[in-house]
Amino acid sequence: MLPFGNLYKLQHLDLWHNFLEANIPSFLGNLSQLQHLPLSCYYFEGNIPSQLGNLTKLEQLYLGGYLGGGIKIEDGGQWLSNLLSLTHFSLVSISNLDRSYSWLKMIAKLPELSELSLVGCSLSDHFILLSKPSKLNFSTSLSVLDLSQNTFTSPMVFQWVSNITSNLFELDLSANHLEGFTSSDFGTVKNSLRHLDLSSNNFKAKDLKSFTNICTLHSLYLSSNKFTEDLPSILSNLSRGCVRHSLQKLDLSSNHITGTLSDISVFSSLKTLFLQTNRLSGRIPEGVKLPSTLEDLSISENFFKGGIPKSFGNACALHSFDMSGNNLNVELPTIISHLSGCARYSLQELYLHMNKIIGTLPDFSTFTSLKVLYLSENKLNGEIHKDIQFPHQLEELDVHSNSLKGVLSDYHFTNMSKLHVLDLSDNSLALTFTQNWVPPFRLFTIKLRSCNLGPAFPKWLQTQNKYFYIDISKAAISDIVPKWFWAKLPLQQGSKIANPLLPPRASLCNSLSLLPNSPEFVFTFMAVSMLGAVATTTNPSYTAAELAKQLDVSNAKLVVTLSTHVHKLNNQQAQHHFFKVATVDDPPENCWAFPEGDESEVSEVEISVEDTVALPFSSGTTRLAKGVILTHKSLVTSVAQQIEGENPHMYLKEEDVADPEV
Structure with missing residues (x-):
């Protein structure tokens, strides 16, 4: 261990998610000025030292030992009573919390505590029964309580929470084993609760009546x-109480819900509705109304057929609409016409891929805010009209694997300066541009397989200097490949590990590593950093829902993982997320094999010390996981601090050190 005890002025010490072994050092209790102490490491074990109680200025404390023997609280956690300034406290995978509740009594007395996480600590119904005789009353400052990944089964946990808290804002009970009806009496909690996470449990629709009268x-x-x-019956039950006026986000995804979409306008404040990956079927009735506040609607991966009601076009706040992975089988111009009410001004993302939609491409220019348009893997056919245009704000256009015909000219791409993903592959399209046309866009992804680009080599590609993926196979080119193409190509490459997978700049791509501690983890991280791209890491034990949140935030374009984890990513690929998956072992279908390479083939990329290199995320033990931006400078400095003697790569100055004499 490093001699932290000498840094008596230290206020922030972060050892989160390291592979430190042995016990938590007791000398940390000498750092009397500490205010922030994240100590969730993989191999920590043994008892939590009581000396931590000396840290009376501590505001945030995160303790956990994910692997190995785990860490324990002994002596009833008496040392906790001294931490009167503590506002955020997290315990993850503490092995003996279910045996006694004395430690919880100590925590309940902390006057400033606002967020408490007890995640993966094997807390059960037995613990609730054990603690019931005592009167636990947390301070009114407690607003966030995370009890996820425990083993609660009985809904009496709700009553218990309402008895010990009075001003709770957020409650997370996800990934337990909860089931059954609970009393609708939530005490004073129902006057304050804003966010309730019950995902990954065993609830049935009839249990929803328990939550209909939480009016906040x-x-x-x-x-x-x-x-x-x-x-329809699920939404009817949920809408019987005042929650229909307050609810803004409802996630019912990945269940086995049947029937079709019914009128949801009764939820007058609803902004987000997730119904993907269920068993909804049939045609959506024409009279279905959406709330005027709705911004995000996902009903992908179901069995809907027919088309989209005209009423959807009247959703004037709709930003994202995902109906991919269904059986829609009407003409695309009809669908677009039905969405052409006021929704055409607000809609930014439209996902209709993997259906059976027919017809050709209509004019999209009236959808003035549209940024993402996915129409791939349908049955689109017919000739593209010479006068149609796409929105000027469009960033991603994907119509691959259809039967479209006709000619696309520079007119179709007028003023599309923001386009960075273009996939027209596996159609019967010809791209015919004027000889000296300079595209307004700079593409990251160019997929034009089976399009007619010839017979001359497409000169407009000379203007594209940011792409990291290009496919112009089967493109009817009968020409000598120009020297400028070969000269430009190395600029798009990194090492062989990264060549097929990543773009050359951090602004273009994030790579997510879903790997255990392994050589491939190191290879991936180094390849990404050499390219000037950004690596974000995650825990292999994460659920599909947890991965989805990180994919959303990090905007990862590549996931490197083991084949055993690929199933967690399938739904995300079918929905909003545009990324590729590479596995370090035998790749499943639609995955890439982890490539081997030679470092000598890596092209030099200009990287600033202030460029972002990594985006690690917190464990999510207090509310949602949060990303932390790390630059090349910060990582090198962190390593340099651990090297004895003079170090030319040290970015510390004398004024950066708490005590220059130390």
């Missing part, structure tokens, strides 16, 4: 439960 509830997460009823 904004977000309700119920994905991956045991709902098998039809959607």
Whole structure:
């Protein structure tokens, strides 16, 4: 261990998610000025030292030992009573919390505590029964309580929470084993609760009546439960109380819900509705109304057929609409016409890929805010009209694997300066541009397989200097490949590990590593950093829902993982996320094999010390996981601090050190 005890002025010490072995050092208690102490490391074990109670100025404390023997709280956690300034406290995978509740009594007395996480600590119904005789009353400052990844089964946990808290804002009970009806009496909690996460439990639709009268509830997460009823009855039960006026986000994804979409306008404040990966089917009735506040609607990966009601076009706040992975089988111009009410001004993302939609491409220019348009893997056919245009704000256009015909000219791409993903592959399209045309865009992804680009080599590609993926195979080119193309190509490459996978600049791509501690983890991280791209890491034990959140935030374009984890990513690929998956072992279908390479083939990329190199995320033990931007400078400095003697790569100055004499 490093001699932290000498740094008596230290206020922030972060050892989160390292592979430190042995016990938590007791000399940390000598750092009397500490205010922030994240100590969640993989191999920490043994008892939490009571000397931590000397840190009376501590505001944030995160303790956990994910692997190995785990860490324990002994002596009833008496040392906790001294931490009167503590506002954020997290315990992850503490092995003996279920045996006694004395430690919880100590925590309940902390006057400033606002966020408490007890994640993966094997807390059960037995613990609730054990602690019931005592009167636990947390301070009114406690607003966030995370009890996820425990083993609660009985809904009496709700009553217990309402008895010990009075001003709770957020409650996370995801990934337990909860089931059954609970009393609708939540005490004073129902006057304050905003966010309730019950995903990955065993609830059924009839249990929803328990939550209908929480009049302050904004977000309700119920994905991956045991709902098998039809959607109209589920929404009817949920809308019987005042929650229909307050609810802003409802997640019912990854259940077994049947029926079709019914009128949801009764939820007058709803902004987000997730119904993807259920068993919804049939045609959506023409009279279905959406709330005027709705911004994000996902009903992908179901069995809907027919088209989209005209009423959807009246959703004037709709930003994202995902109906991919269904059986829609009407003409695309009809669908676009039905969305052409006021929604055409607000819609930014439209996902209709993997359906059976027919017809050709209509004019999209009236959708003035549209940024993402996915129409791939349908049955689109017919000739593209010479006068249609796409929105000027469009960033991603994907129509691959259809039967479209006709000619696309520079007119179709007028003023599309923001386009960076273009996939027209596996159609019967010809791209015919004027000889000296300079595209307004700079593409990151160019997929034009089976399009007619010839017979001359497409000169407009000379203007593209940011792409990291190009496919112009089967493009009817009968020409000598120009020297400028070969000269430009190395600029798009890194090492062989990274060549097929990543773009050459951090602004273009993030790579997510879903790997255990392994050589491939190191190779991936180094390859990404050499390219000037950004690596974000995650825990292999994460659930699909947890991965989805990190993919959303990090905007990762590549995931490097083991084949055993690929199933967690399938739904995300079918929905909003545009990324590729590479596995370090035998790749499953639609995955890339982890390539081997030679470092000598890496092209030099100009990288600033202030460029972002990594985006690690917190463990999510207090509310949602948060990303932390790390630059090349910060990583090198961190390593340099651990090297004895003079170090030319040290970015510290004398004024950066708390005590220059130390």
